[in-house]
Amino acid sequence: MDVTQFLPQFGSLAFTLVAFVIALSIIVAVHEYGHYIVGRWTGIKAEVFSLGFGPVLFARTDRHGTRWQVAALPFGGYVKFLGDANAASVGGDDSRVAHSERRQTMLGAPLWARAATVAAGPFANFLLSVLLFCALILSQGRATDPLTVAQLVQLPEVYVQELRPGDEILDVAGRPVTVQTLGGALAEIPPAPSIDYRIRRDGEELAVRGPHPLPPVASSVSPDSAAWDVGIRSGDVVTAVDGRPVYAFDELVASVLASEGRPLAFDIWRSGEMLHFTVVPRRADLPLPEGGFETRWLVGVSGGPFFEAKTETPGLLTALGDSLAQLWFVLGSSLSGIGHMLTGAISTCNLSGPVGIAETSGAMASQGTTSFIGFLAVLSAAVGLMNLFPIPILDGGHLVFHAWEAVTGRPPTDRALRVLMAAGLALLLTLMFWAVANDLFLCP
Incomplete structure (x- = not known):
């Protein structure tokens, strides 16, 4: 039985917001869990795993010393590792950390461990996308x-x-x-x-x-x-x-x-x-x-x-192969679309912001569970890809910093990091305002 048939059918504001929050929470939780679990596997200690920002509504501390919390503003999340100055894992100061614990910080961990922990977030999104596509293929059959x-x-x-x-x-x-x-x-x-x-x-x-x-x-x-x-x-x-x-x-x-x-x-x-x-x-x-x-x-x-x-029902390996092909098509189409927008070959109205994504969340949820799961699979792939862009403040920017360190033997200076992070934040905010303007004013 499809429980969504009992919900408001045509996108009331409350229904749209609930669908958007559910979609965003699932994708963010999986993304941040990727960072957390690989960090733990590689010896980097997570102090806080937060779903949402702002005042904490619920929290508990596990046996590893990680505080798991749900905050009041459900529009994102983060993992704060030992020694981090902020949720972005940038600008940390491990001088306040005991020498015996320095290996457990993002600054003190080996380069390979830091790079793996950063890359794990987008990888987790891609994995979620493949699993959701696979679930749809197995449930719908051929x-x-x-x-x-x-x-x-x-x-x-x-x-x-x-x-x-x-x-x-x-x-x-x-x-x-x-x-x-x-x-x-x-x-x-x-x-x-x-x-x-x-x-x-x-x-x-x-x-x-x-x-x-x-x-x-x-x-x-x-x-x-x-x-x-x-x-x-x-x-x-x-x-x-x-x-x-x-x-x-x-x-x-x-x-x-x-x-x-x-x-x-x-x-x-x-x-x-x-x-x-x-x-x-x-x-x-x-x-x-x-x-x-x-x-x-x-x-x-x-x-x-x-x-x-x-x-x-197809075999599991066949379904996984088809799911990987669908993920590849989503990623390829997204990259091709960005390139065509940059060259002016297609309209920038193809860029949707949070308003457009929220509307789509509500609309897909109103069409049924299958449509909503398919939307989650595509959105998770898009979020993973976006986070790999080489923009400071995103995971891709962190990977560029790690690549610089691997080549030169030293990390970027604190001053360079502050400048680059500010520039990355400004670029992201510009893109966000542009996308919101597309949603509300520029594109019908």
Whole structure:
């Protein structure tokens, strides 16, 4: 049972904030735990592990002498190691630490131990991302051949529907169908309210009629998209665009692309009720599997077949391999997007700030547990990548300092660290203000 169905469905402020805090807390806790556990393994003592900032709401000290606490402002967290002057582990003074304990400080530990402790935070985020992707793959399974109907999607009565759960689909309009061809060649079938199917039912081959294999059904709606903002939700069926009936998802795509941003009138069927929306397509930059980006007009609706296919659970190694591939795609797309924004090839509106992330958290949570877990996986990967950027105050900046020490044999001076940390903080605040401005003012 999906408990999120009992929560407010369309993003009340409280629901959005709760979803955002849950998402952020999970990702921050995993990130900081990576620092903590590797520090402990390498002999560096953690004095404080804090989830949140500000006044302490709850705290306990474990047998290792680490104080675990939850603070009132749940928008981050930190690990403070022995000898650190602050939560950023910069500017520590181990003169106040007993000589016998100096090895347990970040300043007194070997370079390899410090570097491993710093790198462990982003690595923990990547590991969380892989595990979440893997959990989704294992829970959802994979469609297998012969393609078998597990459950039918609700459609308006105008569609002829003679297929049943358990039917094995052999061909559609004379075209053989497999898992691989479902979204490819079958999309070229001319749109119509009914199509010829050849199926196997209870061991007997039959000819039946059914809807286009890829009807204009919103299998998912992207948060903060044109369709989402006007009230279109997953499961909605687009019956007409500007008064013209549509029977295939490709017809909907073609109408949106041809609009070039002109408002479109959508007639929507939702559980027997007809609704009408005016949707204004937005220009968006989409990552391509081979790298780069493609700019297209979108409304934020994704399609899918008119049925849920029967699946089987893949092996653990297969699921882990697929999860690593998904992580690699997220990281590659993120780096490519940053590069394209820096060169002006794509809009800086692709940069979202905390407001946009919070809105997405609430929207994904309202769509269900699966959507929220997928969002967590992507966000965790993004947080891990961001922390590896070579910016002072981030983990990547610390790793650059350690690399400098490895090459020169000495760490940067305290004065250099103070200047670089101030510059890094200024850069991060600038990016933060820019992203918030995108969320609130600059980008629709």
